[in-house]
Amino acid sequence: MSSPTTAATEPEPVPAEAPAATEGTGKSSDEHVGRSPGQLAWLRFRRDQTGIVCAVVVGIFILVAIAAPLISKIYGKNAYNLYGQDDGLLNSYGLPIAPNGGISAQHWFGIEPQLGRDVFMLLIYGIRTSLLIALAVTVLSVVTGVLYGLTQGYLSGRTDYLLGRFSDFMLSFPSQLFFIAFSPVAISLFVGVGDQEPWWVRPFVLITLQFLLGWMGLGRLVRAQVLSLREREFVEAARISGASSRRIILKELLPNIWSTILVQSTLMLPVFVTAEAGLSFLGVGILPPTPDWGLMFQTGATYYQNDITFMFFPGIAMVIFVVAFNLLGDSVRDALDPKTLR
Amino acid sequence: MLRFLARRALGAAVIILAISLITYLLFFVLPTDPAQLACGKNCSNTQLVAQIHHNMGLDLPVYQQYWDYIRGIFVGRSMPSGQSCPAPCFGFSFANDQPIWPLIQNRYPTTLSLAIGGSAAFLLIGVGLGMLSAWQQGKTFDRVASSVSLVGNSVQIYFIGPLAIALFADKLGWLPHGSDPTWSSDPIGSLTNMILPCLVMSVIFWSNYSRQTRSLMIEQLSEDHIRTARAKGMSSRYVFYRYALRGAAASIITIFGIDLGTVLGGAIITEATFGLHGLGMLAVNAVGSLDLPLEMAVMLISASSIVIVNVIVDACYAVIDPRVRLA
Numbered sequence: 001m002s003s004p005t006t007a008a009t010e011p012e013p014v015p016a017e018a019p020a021a022t023e024g025t026g027k028s029s030d031e032h033v034g035r036s037p038g039q040l041a042w043l044r045f046r047r048d049q050t051g052i053v054c055a056v057v058v059g060i061f062i063l064v065a066i067a068a069p070l071i072s073k074i075y076g077k078n079a080y081n082l083y084g085q086d087d088g089l090l091n092s093y094g095l096p097i098a099p100n101g102g103i104s105a106q107h108w109f110g111i112e113p114q115l116g117r118d119v120f121m122l123l124i125y126g127i128r129t130s131l132l133i134a135l136a137v138t139v140l141s142v143v144t145g146v147l148y149g150l151t152q153g154y155l156s157g158r159t160d161y162l163l164g165r166f167s168d169f170m171l172s173f174p175s176q177l178f179f180i181a182f183s184p185v186a187i188s189l190f191v192g193v194g195d196q197e198p199w200w201v202r203p204f205v206l207i208t209l210q211f212l213l214g215w216m217g218l219g220r221l222v223r224a225q226v227l228s229l230r231e232r233e234f235v236e237a238a239r240i241s242g243a244s245s246r247r248i249i250l251k252e253l254l255p256n257i258w259s260t261i262l263v264q265s266t267l268m269l270p271v272f273v274t275a276e277a278g279l280s281f282l283g284v285g286i287l288p289p290t291p292d293w294g295l296m297f298q299t300g301a302t303y304y305q306n307d308i309t310f311m312f313f314p315g316i317a318m319v320i321f322v323v324a325f326n327l328l329g330d331s332v333r334d335a336l337d338p339k340t341l342r
Numbered sequence: 343m344l345r346f347l348a349r350r351a352l353g354a355a356v357i358i359l360a361i362s363l364i365t366y367l368l369f370f371v372l373p374t375d376p377a378q379l380a381c382g383k384n385c386s387n388t389q390l391v392a393q394i395h396h397n398m399g400l401d402l403p404v405y406q407q408y409w410d411y412i413r414g415i416f417v418g419r420s421m422p423s424g425q426s427c428p429a430p431c432f433g434f435s436f437a438n439d440q441p442i443w444p445l446i447q448n449r450y451p452t453t454l455s456l457a458i459g460g461s462a463a464f465l466l467i468g469v470g471l472g473m474l475s476a477w478q479q480g481k482t483f484d485r486v487a488s489s490v491s492l493v494g495n496s497v498q499i500y501f502i503g504p505l506a507i508a509l510f511a512d513k514l515g516w517l518p519h520g521s522d523p524t525w526s527s528d529p530i531g532s533l534t535n536m537i538l539p540c541l542v543m544s545v546i547f548w549s550n551y552s553r554q555t556r557s558l559m560i561e562q563l564s565e566d567h568i569r570t571a572r573a574k575g576m577s578s579r580y581v582f583y584r585y586a587l588r589g590a591a592a593s594i595i596t597i598f599g600i601d602l603g604t605v606l607g608g609a610i611i612t613e614a615t616f617g618l619h620g621l622g623m624l625a626v627n628a629v630g631s632l633d634l635p636l637e638m639a640v641m642l643i644s645a646s647s648i649v650i651v652n653v654i655v656d657a658c659y660a661v662i663d664p665r666v667r668l669a
Contacts (some may be wrong), residue, residue: 020507181641323496
């Protein structure tokens with residue numbers, strides 16, 4: 001909000017190219033001859049075992065989300081059939097009869113209490129829903145944040161001040177509460193009183209509202225970087241030699257901030273996934289029966305006393321997902337910018 | 343210092359006013375009709391809608407409505423329906439036609455104790471762990487603490503909350519859960535009931551603090567003035583607490599201010615997980631009944647808490663780091 005606060009939370013911008021070109025991590029110096037900064041970063045990343053493992057884990061999650069219908073076909077079940085009720089796998093309290101939440105060769109992760117859907121399918125489709133929504137929010141926020149930050153940093157002066165105050169103002173909204181309070185109003189904009197809600201309204205509102213309050217952080221970072229970059233000699237040289245603004249922004253500024261953008265996007269995605277899951281958990285996000293990661297926690301929290309096994313599948317999956325993304329973000333940063341300290 | 347504070351307070355007032363205006367416009371002036379929402383699906387009677395409009399004062403011009411709303415908060419107002427609403431008046435809840443302020447008064451102690459207890463827990467645990475890690479840098483303790491923080495940073499309250507209840511309350515019986523007695527009827531009971539939520543909520547925060555504190559302390563310890571102090575023969579313990587911690591404190595306080603504001607505004611997920619009746623749950627429950635006046639009031643109070651805490655943090659910051667005052 002205030003200038004001291006901003007100063008303390010924004011890290012010093014470090015141009016990506018400079019360190020990569022001057023100092024490598026390598027023992028043999030000829031390894032770096034004739035390689036672009038991107039190739040050097042890739043070399044460094046390949047040496048980072050944690051980074052590779054995390055990239056694989058993240059890749060698996062994304063693959064599972066994309067290939068959910070395929071997996072469903074191979075596995076032979078879907079996320080909507082009430083297997084527990086149809087096959088008599090639930091007792092009269094709606095709890096799985098078999099131990100450990102009804103895990104069996106038929107249902108690898110057991111069956112859901114009450115409705116009796118297959119947990120494995122539920123989880124895969126739930127990840128798909130949450131991941132797609134979070135991905136949309138991330139893409140929108142990154143694009144907006146970068147454009148906003150670039151405008152602020154490049155134009156500077158009065159524009160910078162006014163835009164800066166606006167993003168400060170947006171930051172002072174309590175985002176989770178705002179979402180909860182405002183989503184019924186937003187939904188009623190699309191759905192008339194008493195009408196059936198079309199399927200796209202909830203995801204659309206989730207994406208829009210989360211994006212509206214989610215782009216400011218990256219915008220500030222980009223602004224800070226651009227502000228320091230535009231005083232550098234190479235930008236000045238480009239300006240003196242008559243380069244257009246478009247050229248300066250696209251060829252001189254953007255290549256130097258894209259590592260920040262990449263790292264921040266990797267760190268933003270899990271934040272939006274957990275936020276979306278949190279809203280669904282509270283009952284204001286995705287509604288049942290659509291499978292959703294957060295809704296699984298809602299079910300889990302209702303039945304934890306009698307069927308705690310159910311809770312572990314979405315829970316552990318989410319911990320692995322977030323850990324992998326955070327570590328991957330760290331590795332990408334280290335690869336792109338070897339000077340930063342862990 | 344006074345001028346600095348006055349400027350910050352003024353800025354905060356402007357922001358709170360702007361937030362109130364925007365939320366008011368979003369909630370009451372958008373094409374959605376709060377009166378229609380208030381009586382829901384079974385309300386097709388235009389006369390009834392007009393009546394509700396009049397009762398809520400929605401038939402007045404927008405600036406008049408907003409002015410009445412803001413004035414009501416400070417001096418109270420009487421609604422067009424004839425109901426009187428003493429200051430601070432946030433209007434009437436749709437759900438049961440009650441004035442909103444008593445509802446909030448009723449809920450705020452829960453939110454406040456959760457915020458104070460939780461933030462004390464995460465500050466103590468997080469900063470303590472981070473300092474120990476920096477002290478033991480590279481040794482086993484540091485590595486274990488780093489891994490724990492990494493996992494702690496990645497868990498969600500809606501996952502570990504039920505697990506903690508099942509383990510500590512149901513199975514081991516160490517901590518009570520589920521009764522949520524009020525502060526006035528059973529002070530000790532209401533406090534012990536808060537221990538588990540506070541500790542669970544602190545997990546997702548303290549892991550961040552321990553990581554930040556560790557790296558800040560390590561950064562500070564490599565500064566020149568620390569080396570000079572050590573070279574002069576000061577004990578490393580004294581330098582660690584007196585110089586390095588002071589250097590790191592400013593940044594920690596900044597993060598703490600943001601987090602404290604967040605939890606004061608209602609730690610919604612923690613409240614939902616533990617079934618606490620705080621401010622956040624008030625907002626969540628109001629969604630079902632489309633209770634816009636109530637949502638608006640909770641938004642305003644929560645945003646104000648965040649902004650006010652930020653001013654207080656800035657003041658603390660100025661005390662610690664004199665450069666800030668001059669900026």
